[in-house]
Amino acid sequence: MSDYLRNAWYVAALSRDVNRLPVARRLLGEPLVLFRSTDGRAIALEDACPHRKLPLSMGRVQGDAIECGYHGLTFDCTGRCINAATQDRIPPYAQVRSYPVRDRYGLTFVWMGDPAMADESTILDIEHHDDPAWTITQGDFMPVRCHYLWLVDNLLDPSHVAWVHTTSFAGAGTDRTPLIVEDQSSGVLCSRWMLDQPPPPFYAPLVRFAGNADRLQHYEMRYPSVGINKGIYTPAGLGGPGMQDGPLTYRMASYHFITPVDDDNTLYFWLQHRNTDIHDQELTRRIAAGARAAFEEDRAILEAVHLGMKNSTTRSTGLLLDAGANRFRKGLSERIARERAIHQAGSASL
Numbered sequence: 001m002s003d004y005l006r007n008a009w010y011v012a013a014l015s016r017d018v019n020r021l022p023v024a025r026r027l028l029g030e031p032l033v034l035f036r037s038t039d040g041r042a043i044a045l046e047d048a049c050p051h052r053k054l055p056l057s058m059g060r061v062q063g064d065a066i067e068c069g070y071h072g073l074t075f076d077c078t079g080r081c082i083n084a085a086t087q088d089r090i091p092p093y094a095q096v097r098s099y100p101v102r103d104r105y106g107l108t109f110v111w112m113g114d115p116a117m118a119d120e121s122t123i124l125d126i127e128h129h130d131d132p133a134w135t136i137t138q139g140d141f142m143p144v145r146c147h148y149l150w151l152v153d154n155l156l157d158p159s160h161v162a163w164v165h166t167t168s169f170a171g172a173g174t175d176r177t178p179l180i181v182e183d184q185s186s187g188v189l190c191s192r193w194m195l196d197q198p199p200p201p202f203y204a205p206l207v208r209f210a211g212n213a214d215r216l217q218h219y220e221m222r223y224p225s226v227g228i229n230k231g232i233y234t235p236a237g238l239g240g241p242g243m244q245d246g247p248l249t250y251r252m253a254s255y256h257f258i259t260p261v262d263d264d265n266t267l268y269f270w271l272q273h274r275n276t277d278i279h280d281q282e283l284t285r286r287i288a289a290g291a292r293a294a295f296e297e298d299r300a301i302l303e304a305v306h307l308g309m310k311n312s313t314t315r316s317t318g319l320l321l322d323a324g325a326n327r328f329r330k331g332l333s334e335r336i337a338r339e340r341a342i343h344q345a346g347s348a349s350l
């Protein structure tokens, strides 16, 4: 069973999918039910009635409470049982866990650790989010049948685009331009400039200039599993480290929220952000469709990698391109170990 970093926000759903009908989700091995209260707040409760552990998501939302679909035990938004329809007395231990929840950027974030430590300010701050010169696509998601760290590795690995995304992101130099790997307090950043190359198929129609480009790939992961992927294109000769934005600079950013479901399953959420043609809905639609198609390519690879590594009978080999992923995994394990030590010390002193 995997260890997870628990004191963190994870995306459980697109906000538009959380409504008055209960939605069942599993995060970090725990069953959750999500719904909205009458005043529109997203609510997350343990999805298991304390009587026979029937998922509450199979029951009904009634006002600001949810009623079990088996014998009617009813729980308010804090998880407290407020009605036991079959008897006069509410059983004293009838309680389900409730989770802190926030809607941000069209995504519903759930805090999976100690509720007292939930800190809204630690939800990823999307740069330029309130800047009217930028626009954001509606988020999207897909379930992926792999361990979440295979997705995390992939988001620290710009080399794979040369083989996996041949019709979209691959371009000259993506196969073997060396990466700069930087440890940051919040995670790991892998980046590289590729100079004076034709832009790849996905970006060629988006950049505002003809001819070759200087291109930055910025692949950053923040603990525990949030990816920030930035691309910069400038006319050849104007890019490179320390570049200044000019009128033809094209920037895009995509944000990836990787939510572990269990050891073999992950929910993959994302959204894109850009600073060009922001009112062009058709372009927004095309970018969203292009991103989904590319992430389907990742999914096919990562599901097969998961099975290949899980069922492997021979040694696997490391490559230099794994450096960023290896550092991130190490940093994340240290954080998980620290969290667990604090938790055990706390439990021992009770």
Ligand code: FES
Residues within 6 Å of the ligand: 049, 050, 051, 052, 053, 054, 068, 069, 070, 071, 072, 073
């Ligand atoms: S299982 Fe929920 S009330 Fe019986």
Ligand SMILES: [Fe+2]
Residues within 6 Å of the ligand: 154, 160, 161, 164, 165, 294, 295, 298
């Ligand atoms: Fe990819």
